[in-house]
Amino acid sequence: MSALAPRAWAAGAAGAAAIAAALTLGVVRVAQRHYERAFAFRIAHTTAAYIATVTPPPPPPPPPPAPPRSRTRGRRVPAPLPAAPPPTSPARSYDLPSLLTQAHALETLPGWSSNVEVYSGTAPLVAATAAALSPDELSNLAATGGHWRDGTALVPLTDRDGQDVVGAVAVQPRSMPHGPLPGGFGFSFPAAVIAVAAASVIAFRQHSLRRGGYVGAALLLAVASYVDVRAAARQSTDRWLFDTRRLLQEAAKRLPPPRARNPIPDLAGIVRDGDIVAGEPGESAARRVRVDGERRAVVAVLIGPQRWIELRSAPAEIEAPRWLIGLLPAALLGPFAIIGLRWAERTPVRRRRETAIAWGFLAPATVHLVLFTAGPALYALYLATLANFPALARDPLTWNAFLNSATYALYVPVSIGLALAAAVAIHRYRAHWSGRLLRAAFLLPYVASVVAVALLWQAIYRAGSLGLGRADWLSNPRTALAALMLMSLWVHAGGQMLVFLAGLQSIPQSCFDAARVDGASAWQTFRRVTLPMLRPVTWLVSLTGVLGALQMFTLVAVLTQGGPFPLHATDVAVHRIYRTAVGAQAWGMTSALALILAVILLLFRWPQLQVLRREARRA
């Protein structure tokens, strides 16, 4: 079989479209449930706060019996210790008969869109014959702050001070039509039907995909689904606004007279995740307005004769676009699958398999790249606003850091010279024990842990800086950076030597032989054969070395933390970025600094890529 049979491809295309549509509808359903639950929890919390506000405390209990006098051995205690207070002070709890009344009142609240149950302790108050909560469930509620059970949001009812859990409020939202179409359908279902139909027609009738009919249908599905999700989000906010309005009106009626004169503080206590302000008369519908530049969902609430307040809340739909992250891929899965099938239909089996395998190998790297490279980079771009750049330019520490990095990078040419010389010597005596010894000596610092090396050198410098003068070079601002450079030279020459050695070994032996037979001296051979043939390797090592030097962080972090201060003598670029982030927590500045460094690194990266490309062409 060389390619996919037409019927198989058509069936596959229709199936892929159906799966994509089902997935999209699934995402919509998940979003709708999410918003319904969000509403249920929110109104349940509001109801609990409402009960706490309007239910009076129980009448004072009879005074407790006097505590038994305690006798102590030895001295007499001058005054008796006061009795420990009971776990829940009676004044903080609720009067049970009033609580019962409030609970029943909730059930008959006109216009409410949910069923409600109030538990005093574990006992249900509204439907007295309903199952009681288990004590475990009640204590869990205190810890979790609420959970979902059998279509019901269960949240704790705390005492009047909000300290202890004395009961629970359960809210079961009545199901409401989600969509504007007849039967409560949203737009997404018809759009899904259209998308599947379009895909099937295109596939079975062998229409060209170039017309994009199916892609259009899939995008329509995505848009329709998003409209539905957004509607669900909006509905959840509106439902809460309407139901809370009813609670606020009830509360205003039930407040004791002294507090009823200025009810706003009490009412604001009920609505913890919204605002209440004095308001104007208004319609009963919810509106969307801008308050101080932020979008708010508001309703007007009439709490007494000519007394209006406004209830405001953050509209849930402003967060709705994040559902697109799920909706778009789900809807576009269909077109992608169909394009893939179309490609498979035309491609021989073997190439298809190879491509699939190639993508299989690429997939982990791609995911990693997107999640940990492209994502953070875009986020950094987003954080680094333009205003940060002039501020950075004015900061002398910025210039100091980049200057330090540039100075530090000067060790690279030295280490390259050293590494090249060592590599040539090792290559020449590669079979001899002296060559192997030299190789091991150069490689050891490179393979050792940088931190361990740093600490070793710190000890050396402290002990007298290699006998060159007494002072500890690391704590002298004039020598600290040079001391770090010396250390890096020692570490990195090994790695560079290894690359040069590999480069030398890739030069055919016959080239060296030919030079010798032609009468070249060792120096002539090096100068005229070895060096030119190593040129790409030298480029690579230089650029990699400079790039690494500009990104150096570990040595500074371990040894000097940017000091000696106040000169910031070893404060290199990456360390400055780190200090800006971790020390000053200035994320915008951090991102701006990182971007500057990234641009500089890219400038160095460019010729490196050119060299690699040239090598690839030559090979």
Place this chain on the structure above:
Amino acid sequence: MASVTLRRLSKVYDGGVQALHHLDLEVRDGELLVLLGPSGSGKTTILRCIAGLEEVTTGEVVIGERVVTNEPPAARDVAMVFQSPALYPHLTVRDNIAFPLELRGVARTQITRRVLEAATRLHLERVLERRPGQISEGERQRAALGRAMVRGPQLFLLDEPLSRLDAQLRIELRGELLALHRALGATMIYVTHDQTEAMTMGQRIAVLHEGRLRQTGTPEEVYQRPADVHVARFIGTPGMNVLQGKGRGTGEKADGGRVIEAGSLAIPIELTTYEGELQVGIRPEYVGLCAVDKGVGNADVLVVEPLGSETLIHLNAGGQPLVARVPGFADVRVGTQVGVKVDRRRLYLFDSAGAPLG
């Protein structure tokens, strides 16, 4: 120009591999000597020892009148062409050819002239400004030759310079090399494992086997009078058939008629002195086919290779492989049995160790 003499030359590599065993070789002034042997026989090692790229373990290398055993390569005035062209990829063809002259500090005008001379002789004028990566494999090998000849060395060492080229180009360059040798009159030592190349190029052929020199002689000599069974097997396409046999008397004739029994063959032969195990060699062209039971024995046909002007027939003679070369196309089928005849005057007899008998 110069002659080359190797005296009792031995080479033992680090790790104990002995590449050359007490090798004596004489190359005359102006001669083109071909060093022929299978891979691993030590041909390249000899060249590298002459060039000075390898240290000699024992023995002497003499170039001209000078003992150069301990001289560096530069002091030996030899030029070497390697199996891979070993051109410097960063230099143009012109600079590659000029390289040995520049090393010696030859004047620039003279360099230009001599490079052009060499390039003209090798038909490289058009590619002088190109890099090795931009020219064909044949041009690369020519450029390597140019680099070798440009400074007029007394001795050329050529290490399988044509082995990487395709057949057509190889024949072409082979001719050019011969012409070059005649024109320069230089001494050349040419290493190859291809015995056709050796036969067509060499004035003399030195056959190596396992680090020992087995025979030196003209192409005809090594073909007609192989010094031992290795040379016999190696020279010729395909090489000589060598059958493991046993000589014994038949007692049928008064003059003491004898046969060699080898596999399913019983070859009558006048042999009075040798009894027991021996090896009998016969070139494929002296093996013929006949009807079953009409020849010296029967054999099974394994493979038939029609080559146009001739046909090679691979036979199994009682467990011993035997190749017959017959003119034109032969009417034999694989899997059938045929009679074998041999030309008794063209038999070579070796003892079981491989040395020639009689």
